[in-house]
Amino acid sequence: MFQKFWENIDKKVFIAGGLFCLVFLIWTMVAPDQAGSIFDSVLSAFCTDFGWIYLIVVTFFVVFLAYLALSKYGQIILGKDGDKPEYPRGSWFAMLFAAGMGIGLVFWSVAEPMSHYLTPPYDEGSTTESASLAMRYAFTHWGIHPWACFGIIGLPLAYYQFRKGQPALLSSCIIPLVGEKHANGILGSCINVLAIFATVFGVATSLGLGAMQINSGLHYVFGIPYSNPVVFGIIAVTTALFVTSAVSGIDKGIQILSNINIVIMAILLLFIFFAGSTLFVTNFFVDSLGQYLSHIVATSFWTDPFGESKGWLNGWTLFYWAWWISWGPFVGGFIARISKGRTIREFVIGTLICPVIICLIFMSIMGGNAIHLDMNGVSSIADSMQNNLSYALFALLDQFPLSKAISFVAIVLIAIFFITSADSSTFVCSMMTAKGVQNPPAPLKIFWGGIEGAVAAMLLYVGGLNALQSATIIVALPLMFICLAMAAALLRSLRQEFQ
Numbered sequence: 001m002f003q004k005f006w007e008n009i010d011k012k013v014f015i016a017g018g019l020f021c022l023v024f025l026i027w028t029m030v031a032p033d034q035a036g037s038i039f040d041s042v043l044s045a046f047c048t049d050f051g052w053i054y055l056i057v058v059t060f061f062v063v064f065l066a067y068l069a070l071s072k073y074g075q076i077i078l079g080k081d082g083d084k085p086e087y088p089r090g091s092w093f094a095m096l097f098a099a100g101m102g103i104g105l106v107f108w109s110v111a112e113p114m115s116h117y118l119t120p121p122y123d124e125g126s127t128t129e130s131a132s133l134a135m136r137y138a139f140t141h142w143g144i145h146p147w148a149c150f151g152i153i154g155l156p157l158a159y160y161q162f163r164k165g166q167p168a169l170l171s172s173c174i175i176p177l178v179g180e181k182h183a184n185g186i187l188g189s190c191i192n193v194l195a196i197f198a199t200v201f202g203v204a205t206s207l208g209l210g211a212m213q214i215n216s217g218l219h220y221v222f223g224i225p226y227s228n229p230v231v232f233g234i235i236a237v238t239t240a241l242f243v244t245s246a247v248s249g250i251d252k253g254i255q256i257l258s259n260i261n262i263v264i265m266a267i268l269l270l271f272i273f274f275a276g277s278t279l280f281v282t283n284f285f286v287d288s289l290g291q292y293l294s295h296i297v298a299t300s301f302w303t304d305p306f307g308e309s310k311g312w313l314n315g316w317t318l319f320y321w322a323w324w325i326s327w328g329p330f331v332g333g334f335i336a337r338i339s340k341g342r343t344i345r346e347f348v349i350g351t352l353i354c355p356v357i358i359c360l361i362f363m364s365i366m367g368g369n370a371i372h373l374d375m376n377g378v379s380s381i382a383d384s385m386q387n388n389l390s391y392a393l394f395a396l397l398d399q400f401p402l403s404k405a406i407s408f409v410a411i412v413l414i415a416i417f418f419i420t421s422a423d424s425s426t427f428v429c430s431m432m433t434a435k436g437v438q439n440p441p442a443p444l445k446i447f448w449g450g451i452e453g454a455v456a457a458m459l460l461y462v463g464g465l466n467a468l469q470s471a472t473i474i475v476a477l478p479l480m481f482i483c484l485a486m487a488a489a490l491l492r493s494l495r496q497e498f499q
Contacts, residue, residue, distance in 0.1 A: 107390065199327075207418065280372050
């Protein structure tokens, strides 16, 4: 049995990817102070020298995908002509949303708008102007740009996997540029190893955030102390759960959990919307949407050349762009896996429009209520954020009726998003080390699930949120150039189809 398993593994990618992750774990465990210091130094250099590249390239992703959807290429099916979608549209959307940003959205839905409102990138905080600015930037960070980072990888993977019959690997997507010999050789292996490394670090960031917020919720509801041992325990338990879900497969695990989570999220949102400042939130959403759309070009290219933000740009926009790019291989890979039979136009609409609307509504209801409460003298949310950003959500929920019950619902929501995100990434890492097969073996899922949980724990151990952010930005830079190569290769292939 072991021999058969080993024959189906891409040994170069598995050994190199696993070895990199294990070496990182040992290093951070043995020398946490040194690891944290190196993270900070490299992060500072990357943001100073390459920040402008992130802004230009991520905006290009948006334009490129919009062009494909609106062009003659939009009618091309991601599969053979006549193939039908494998999953119903509702389940398809639920799975791509849960994998895309569910856990991060819950964490930052209160913390980010409040942070920008209290400490805006420029001018004074805690004003009506900073409130408007806060939601505009929250919309920017959770709007079209992040989903473009997923689509720029997911679309080529789906096209080459289902229409051209290639393995579900990033290296398959550059064959039109470098040829099969190089794509299947050392170059291709390096690309796939980098994709695994980016996936592990990108997911570890979200797992760390999710574990911190679950601990905050447990402290609020049950009085469980907030501490590193508890956070590590949460990571261990949830890792076991998402590995179990991953082993059970997409139909039994991810699809069911994603559908459940959409329902829970809708219940939470409706309760906060009607129990909170309904009219204010509605007006705030419409106004913020207008601000976002009217300033989208300016905010997409703002590099802060005069240093007005005093590090705000690096800590927020550049971190987000790198975070979304690092999530690209696993979210894009997973969306590609479930998108067989859909057209390019439907794929782009499903990734750039529909989930963005949900994200903006979620951010407006949660963040808008928090800002409104603070502007009317309720300072507990801002005070709680001084100690730990993960308390922000539960400090908001504490202002509503049935606060304990609704906080428990929020904990369940976070936990299931935690499981679905990690489940999806485990599935994709396993695919990339099993020669791109659509249903990788269970032992691989167990291995990569354990690695992801361990990396999340170690990153929190060496520096908390700062270490998570630093590692993400570092890994994302080379991956960004691979995304550009994939876009060029896809365009070449699409043109050949019409010739």
